[in-house]
Amino acid sequence: MTFDDLYQEIILDHYKHPRNFADLSGLSDVHENPTCGDSLKLAVVVSDDGVVESIRFDGSGCAISMASASMMTEQLSGKRIEEALAMVGEFIGVMRGEKDVSELERHGDIAALGGVIQFPLRIKCATLAWHAFEKSVEKDHADR
Numbered sequence: 001m002t003f004d005d006l007y008q009e010i011i012l013d014h015y016k017h018p019r020n021f022a023d024l025s026g027l028s029d030v031h032e033n034p035t036c037g038d039s040l041k042l043a044v045v046v047s048d049d050g051v052v053e054s055i056r057f058d059g060s061g062c063a064i065s066m067a068s069a070s071m072m073t074e075q076l077s078g079k080r081i082e083e084a085l086a087m088v089g090e091f092i093g094v095m096r097g098e099k100d101v102s103e104l105e106r107h108g109d110i111a112a113l114g115g116v117i118q119f120p121l122r123i124k125c126a127t128l129a130w131h132a133f134e135k136s137v138e139k140d141h142a143d144r
């Protein structure tokens, strides 16, 4: 098994067995990547003292978008909101080519998405869930 195959395995595993996947059909906010047809909903719970308690997602789309959403929920749960948003910035920065892809290596499964930057059309698939997290958190703050 080559390095690339291993990464492929990790992405497929998240795609086939998405973590924190839930029925969120009751939510109205949909995040979409129309160029690929990816669509997802996100339910983020932040505690009063600013810790991301849980992130659940629902949706459908390509393997990259769903695997990235699954990894995002695992990666950001339990972090302080500032840390979670910093991680989002780091991930999106790597996907945009503004940060070195090696930045992802210390974040476990997410490193598997590093290969996506070689396929510019798929970058929005990978960043969809991360942008959705940002928007969800900002919206919650605005509601207060």
Ligand code: ZN
Binding pocket: 033, 036, 037, 038, 061, 062, 063, 064, 065, 124, 125
């Ligand atoms: Zn996609």
